Amino acid sequence: MKKMGDMLLRRDAFSEIVMGNTAIVRAMVEAGTRVVSSYPGSPTPEIALAIQSIPKNDRPFYFEFSTNEKVAIELAYGAAVNGHLSTVFFKSVGLNVAADTFVQLSLMNIIGGLVVVLGDDPGANSSQNEQDNRHYAHMSYTPMLEPADPAEVYHFYREAARLSQTQGMPVILRLTTHVCHAKERVTFGAWNPVEPDDTPQFDPSNGPYIPLTTQAIEMKRTSMARLEQVRQRAEETALNRVVDNGNTARGVITMGLPFLSLMDELDGAAAKPDILKLAYVHPLPRKTIVRFLSSHREVKVLEELDDLLENQIKAMAFDLQLPVKIIGKTRPEDWIGEYTPDKVRHVLSATWPDMVQAAATLEAEDPAPHRPPQMCPGCGHRSAFHAIKQALAPTDITVADIGCHTLGFLPPYEMGQLLMCMGASTAMASGLRLFNTSRKVVAFMGDSTFFHAALPGIINAIFNRHPITLILMENGTTAMTGHQDHAASGRNFNEVTDKIPVRQVLEGLGVKHIAEVDTYQQAKLAELVTEMIAIDEFSVVIARHPCMLKFTREQRKNPTYQQKHVTIDQRVCERIHTCIETFGCPTFTRDTEGNVTINTDLCIGDGSCIQTCPTKAIAPAGKKGKGGDA
Numbered sequence: 001m002k003k004m005g006d007m008l009l010r011r012d013a014f015s016e017i018v019m020g021n022t023a024i025v026r027a028m029v030e031a032g033t034r035v036v037s038s039y040p041g042s043p044t045p046e047i048a049l050a051i052q053s054i055p056k057n058d059r060p061f062y063f064e065f066s067t068n069e070k071v072a073i074e075l076a077y078g079a080a081v082n083g084h085l086s087t088v089f090f091k092s093v094g095l096n097v098a099a100d101t102f103v104q105l106s107l108m109n110i111i112g113g114l115v116v117v118l119g120d121d122p123g124a125n126s127s128q129n130e131q132d133n134r135h136y137a138h139m140s141y142t143p144m145l146e147p148a149d150p151a152e153v154y155h156f157y158r159e160a161a162r163l164s165q166t167q168g169m170p171v172i173l174r175l176t177t178h179v180c181h182a183k184e185r186v187t188f189g190a191w192n193p194v195e196p197d198d199t200p201q202f203d204p205s206n207g208p209y210i211p212l213t214t215q216a217i218e219m220k221r222t223s224m225a226r227l228e229q230v231r232q233r234a235e236e237t238a239l240n241r242v243v244d245n246g247n248t249a250r251g252v253i254t255m256g257l258p259f260l261s262l263m264d265e266l267d268g269a270a271a272k273p274d275i276l277k278l279a280y281v282h283p284l285p286r287k288t289i290v291r292f293l294s295s296h297r298e299v300k301v302l303e304e305l306d307d308l309l310e311n312q313i314k315a316m317a318f319d320l321q322l323p324v325k326i327i328g329k330t331r332p333e334d335w336i337g338e339y340t341p342d343k344v345r346h347v348l349s350a351t352w353p354d355m356v357q358a359a360a361t362l363e364a365e366d367p368a369p370h371r372p373p374q375m376c377p378g379c380g381h382r383s384a385f386h387a388i389k390q391a392l393a394p395t396d397i398t399v400a401d402i403g404c405h406t407l408g409f410l411p412p413y414e415m416g417q418l419l420m421c422m423g424a425s426t427a428m429a430s431g432l433r434l435f436n437t438s439r440k441v442v443a444f445m446g447d448s449t450f451f452h453a454a455l456p457g458i459i460n461a462i463f464n465r466h467p468i469t470l471i472l473m474e475n476g477t478t479a480m481t482g483h484q485d486h487a488a489s490g491r492n493f494n495e496v497t498d499k500i501p502v503r504q505v506l507e508g509l510g511v512k513h514i515a516e517v518d519t520y521q522q523a524k525l526a527e528l529v530t531e532m533i534a535i536d537e538f539s540v541v542i543a544r545h546p547c548m549l550k551f552t553r554e555q556r557k558n559p560t561y562q563q564k565h566v567t568i569d570q571r572v573c574e575r576i577h578t579c580i581e582t583f584g585c586p587t588f589t590r591d592t593e594g595n596v597t598i599n600t601d602l603c604i605g606d607g608s609c610i611q612t613c614p615t616k617a618i619a620p621a622g623k624k625g626k627g628g629d630a
């Protein structure tokens with residue numbers, strides 16, 4: 001890590017093989033970025049890992065993980081109107097959380113500059129949907145750039161920062177999963193650090209900063225005019241690319257990852273189309289596009305997810321009555337998934353079958369079997385679900401939230417029958433309880449989510465007296481996105497800090513029924529849940545156990561660490577298979593005769609399974625089971 005930190009602060013120009021998520025941090029350093037904020041979410045958390053590789057005192061900018069995306073963007077905005085070049089980054093759906101603030105930003109005069117980095121997720125690799133955030137650029141009059149690879153991430157960030165500073169507008173840098181995680185050799189510039197002038201520059205006369213009624217309309221006029229100036233920049237930028245294959249019959253207009261996949265697929269194609277690859281996806285460089293349309297008979301618009309580019313380009317051609325055939329998306333699947341080379345071949349073959357060979361079917365080409373995600377060995381959530389299931393009637397309703405505990409919806413637990421977005425479980429559960437006296441309603445939630453977006457739903461349940469039970473799965477970290485600290489961890493990104501204890505927050509809100517238990521105490525947990533769901537008022541069970549993946553990773557740093565595991569006494573085991581079929585820990589495997597063995601590479605010896613075995617055949621390694629063992 002130190003090596004990465006050293007690289008990111010090199011003074012000379014150099015080239016290195018890096019991920020998109022690393023390249024952007026060097027760009028921040030070179031651009032003189034002063035404030036960066038975020039809330040974790042794939043595909044962006046590695047940006048924070050790269051930042052972390054720079055020792056705190058050497059970091060040329062302030063960084064924090066904020067409580068949620070809305071807070072993160074507000075913090076970055078505050079810093080930017082005080083004169084600091086600022087950046088906020090988060091995942092695709094994070095923009096929904098930040099939207100209430102974000103949609104106003106282009107109305108303001110952001111003197112320091114503000115780059116909003118989005119990690120969109122075509123293919124929903126790690127998100128609850130694959131929303132296309134280009135729509136937000138349109139609805140908020142905000143310029144948006146989209147790089148295709150790590151080198152472009154570096155250059156486009158620099159462009160976005162410059163543009164934001166000169167126009168005083170926020171600028172979105174839209175990354176996608178492939179672009180964040182791809183690696184390539186990037187040539188970076190030199191870095192000549194200049195002593196930052198941190199004099200607070202906020203001055204209301206630099207505004208406008210108050211978007212109220214009629215003033216908001218005037219501000220909108222200004223932001224639309226500024227967007228037209230940006231369009232001029234979009235025409236002139238050297239970041240647009242034209243690939244001239246001398247083909248006046250066929251052309252492709254594209255952007256981002258689809259461009260790279262297209263280049264891949266055309267390698268060896270008979271007659272290659274000309275290509276126009278756009279850097280700015282909003283506002284579009286109208287003249288550049290019209291020139292390209294005017295010099296080709298057929299133009300294919302190749303874009304991932306929605307048909308924004310296509311519709312705008314068709315409108316341009318229509319307005320000017322251009323004699324060009326524009327081919328956009330033709331089949332429903334063209335709107336879905338990542339535009340990998342296979343996918344692009346599939347899409348192109350429907351347009352120009354003579355140019356590229358159709359892929360058989362996309363699925364048939366994928367040789368890897370699908371592996372459902374699952375909880376780690378020793379995960380406290382597994383013990384919790386195993387226990388809670390025993391306390392609930394089959395007709396009771398369980399509402400999931402977002403996090404590792406979401407995986408409880410999978411067999412064998414099947415806990416969590418509805419899921420929406422971070423923090424939504426309590427209020428959805430409250431709705432499910434209305435006109436419902438016969439089926440108990442239980443909501444689940446992680447501790448990072450509790451602080452992120454759950455408090456209004458919880459307050460609502462207290463205030464409007466919804467008699468549901470919330471199970472707060474407290475593991476001390478934001479586990480699913482890579483163990484980032486949160487308000488109850490006792491650390492922020494930069495230092496040790498006071499914990500904000502969830503129990504005291506709940507008590508402060510007036511929750512009368514709160515129980516706490518370690519999830520490995522499965523019988524006790526089941527008992528407490530039975531008790532709490534019987535109360536006709538809002539109740540909370542704090543089901544606590546540290547994230548065991550984080551815990552064992554920390555333990556492994558100790559050179560004397562030895563991985564423990566459990567064993568099965570084959571003489572005692574009656575092949576009932578509770579460990580596999582009900583508890584479901586992936587360390588257990590069953591052979592064709594029904595014998596159960598332990599995968600000692602996976603097992604961490606936590607022993608949470610021991611209590612689940614009806615014949616007591618499981619024991620810690622080195623200790624005897626009922627019938628004796630190693």
Ligand SMILES: Cc1ncc(C[n+]2csc(CCOP(=O)(O)OP(=O)(O)O)c2C)c(N)n1
Nearest residue numbers: 041094403404405446447448449478479480
């Ligand atoms: C609005 C939004 N921001 C970020 C994410 C990414 N994300 C998925 S799960 C998760 C963390 C959940 O942490 P916690 O609630 O503590 O549950 P755990 O994974 O630790 O069980 C985050 C941040 C998201 N899905 N939606």
